[in-house]
Amino acid sequence: MQFDRKDKDDAKLLALYKTLLYPRMVEEKMLILLRQGRIGKWFSGIGQEAIAVGSTLAMQNDEYILPMHRNLGVFTSRNIPLKKLMAQWQGKVSGFTKGRDRSFHFGTQDYKIIGMISHLGPQMALADGIALADVIENKKHATLVFTGEGATSEGDFHEAINVASVWNLPVIFLIENNGYGLSTPINEQFNCKHLVDRAIGYGVEGIQLDGNNILEVYDKLSEIASSIRENPRPVLVECLTFRMRGHEEASGTKYVPQHLFDEWQKKDPVKNFEDYLVTENILDEELIATIKRSYKAEIEQEVEEAFNEEEPVANDSIELSDMFFPYQQELTQPQATKTEKRYLDAITEGLKEGMQRYNNLVIMGQDVAEYGGAFKITDGFVAAFGKARVRNTPICESAIVGTGLGLSINGYKAVVEMQFADFVTCGFNQIVNNLAKTHYRWGEKADVVIRMPTGAGSGAGPFHSQSNEAWFTKTPGLKVVYPAFPYDAKGLLIAAIEDPNPVIYFEHKYLYRSLSGLVPEGYYTVEIGKANVLKHGDQLSIITYGLGVHWALEYLNNHNEINATLVDLVSLQPWDKETVAKAVKATGRVIILHEDTISSGFGAELSAWIAEHCFEDLDAPVMRCASLDTAIPMNKVLEDSFLAKSRFAKTVEKILAY
Structure with missing residues (x-):
């Protein structure tokens, strides 16, 4: 492996080494903990550290990075405390997800890192949106997003690069080609010679790098990021590397030929850079030992502190409320002028x-x-x-x-x-x-x-x-x-x-x-989660929404003898349980009308809730009037027969006769 220091002084090279070494030592600790049974899962990035570390250091601290689950070096290079990361991995309250998600499935605005979801590909489009905001704001920022060679087969990969290309978005799409998607080798995943060649089809630049060479990754990514800040456009980078451990530790590595391990072991990014710095008289055995002792003590302390933190205490109300960003709607009343x-x-x-x-x-x-x-x-x-x-x-x-x-x-x-x-x-x-x-x-x-x-x-x-x-x-x-x-x-x-x-x-x-x-005229808002009662009656209640409201109105206008309460839900999540309960109590008979098919349509949820919470107010079974459990036909005669409207009159007659 050839290293070119260019204009970097000794202090810069030493700092790069320390930043590269640290995630390796953290990973080695994780493997020990795994063998001890103190942690349950680990996705190892051993052998790939130069990509995560080099590319992260090439980015400005206020620029977003979207890593994957083998990119520990992104998080450590952004100086996230190991204790905080360990708390995340162990599902502690002080972790980024409060115990709700694992591994690197999280984001943090404090460190401008946006984590992945298990589907791998979707985060690339998020990078497009982040970069688009920067372009509209005229910020000279770049965005870096990681993907693996396996995820390049996903539609999300192609869509995201195409959008970035069409819109000239300053995104670096970095492929870590480590040879395997779980156990599937690259020759069973794609048939092009190099993944970077895919850039041609999208009209973007494509660059292939030795992903195990920290200086090559750092220098080239620095150059690309600097360029696209001034001249916004996407660049596809393929970093060649190898996964020295299994997809995750439980999967093992038996499916990988031994000669590949032997070959790539010689290309170890940490050992090769360490040897280079020794030849440059920047490192010696004593300094290496000193650095490692310091890191080992720090890692041991922060890991144990995280282990000693309390486990989450389940609280249903907190879990439910945390599904949404805290927000209290303040209604803006409409003007008197209407058109x-x-x-x-x-x-x-x-x-x-x-x-x-x-x-x-x-x-x-x-x-x-x-x-x-x-x-x-x-x-x-x-x-x-x-x-x-x-x-x-x-x-x-x-x-x-x-x-x-x-x-x-x-x-x-x-x-x-x-x-x-x-x-x-x-x-x-x-x-x-x-x-x-x-x-x-x-x-x-x-x-x-x-x-x-x-x-x-x-x-x-x-x-x-x-x-x-x-x-x-x-x-x-x-x-x-x-x-x-x-x-x-x-x-x-x-x-x-x-x-x-x-x-x-x-x-x-x-x-x-x-x-x-x-x-x-002008700006006004309607309350989300509040239903409208369009008619009040005591014979039956019709609960509906959308076009079903107009079917019900048409029917009731043509049948003045029927005295019905008509509820337009307006909002389906959240929905107005209080208004529905009042309507049930007022009439004792309920029809739920909607255009969707009957099986598992939203009416099923309404019906179940009413049966559970308003049973004593009912004088008849809750009845659903919905469309047929078929696809929607095109022909007008067939479509009319499909729709719930065609069965509504009979449903009204049935419930009133009960």
Whole structure:
């Protein structure tokens, strides 16, 4: 291994050695603790330290790094106390996740490190969002994100690099090619000669490095970071290295040929650099021993102090409240002046008010810029707010949701439009595993609104008409709202933008141009979690939301003989249990009406809750009226038969006759 010190003085080289040695010694201690049974799991980065240490030292302290689970050197190079890290690994209260997550699955704004989730690929899109915020703010910052050779097969890898390339984002995508994804060798993972060659397809620079050479990694990453701060653009870096331990210690290494260990042992990054410094008369055996004794004593002390800390005490109320960033909504009352607006125009106004109120709000989605969106909701927004904040995206829902989270991490707000709610499947992981869990895991907000044009009624078929709100109402950490009227559509959207927590905002496509109502001028908010009682009666209660509200109103307007209480939930998570309970008590008979399919639709949750909490107030079984348990057909006759509306009259007759 050849080292080129360039202009580094002896003190600089010695400091690099110490920073490289420390995580190796921590790892050796972890392996001892593992054999002693004092810890249960460890993902070793032995043999890969030069990548983590060299690249971290190349970054400025106020620049974000997004590491993986074999990058201990990132954390130690950012000077996070070992005691704090050990507390995290052991699930102590003083760890970054309070015992809620393990390993390096955490972030810390104090050290500008954003940790991974187990799905590996999604964090690359977060780097895009972090870098985008820097670009909009005109900050000359770079962002560094790690991935392994295995995760380069994930769609998230390709989406994130493509977005960064199209938007010229200053992101260093660093691939640690260590030869194996768990037990799968690289020849079974990709068929290109070098992973760095993938840069060509995205129109970005690609650089391959000896990942075991601390000086090569440090110098080249310093050069790249300095360059992209001034000339923002992504760079793909492949660092060649080898994993000297198993994927994690329990998996072992029997699947790796011995000759590979023999070959790479000679390339040990710590030993080779140590030998080099000896030849340069910067180190000698006595100084090496002194440094190691000092580190050993420090490591022993901090590890034991972490072990001696108390275990968490379970508290259900704290666990539940920590799913969300602390936030108390303060309602803004509407102005007296009102204008007749279509449902669609109310949404447009809500977005405009949000963009005017928050200079750090970015709208992203397919065709949302000059074209104005598939439904023209953002028509004219580029002229009003500029292309930096109203951004057309490639067709990559996962990357754009992740970019939204990255924006939030770096001080921005994001509204992401799914062109159709059906397409959210392509961004599902980012929503349910990143947006929803971020605050619970490490206390960071996820200030992102996902707009979801939803629902049937226009003959759009199985992939443009689904009602998929139940996918999200059962996911802790998400708020879900679903306005049925233009007034609520505007006020709820503004409220969702205000809220620093992730909000899934369902808007019914059928109502866009078919429904109008009085909408106040200016900025106002609607309470998230509060239902509206549209009619009061004593025969039965109808609990519904979205288009179901209008089905119920139409039916009741045509049947004046029926005296019903009609509740529009408006919000599905949280939902208004108090108002629902009052409606049940008032009539004793309940129909839950929704457009979604009947099995496991949100009505099932409502029905179970009412049966459990309002049983003594019921005079008849709770009845659900929902759509068929099939995909949504395109043909108008078939679609009408599919929808819950076709069965609503019979359901009313049945419950009144009970």
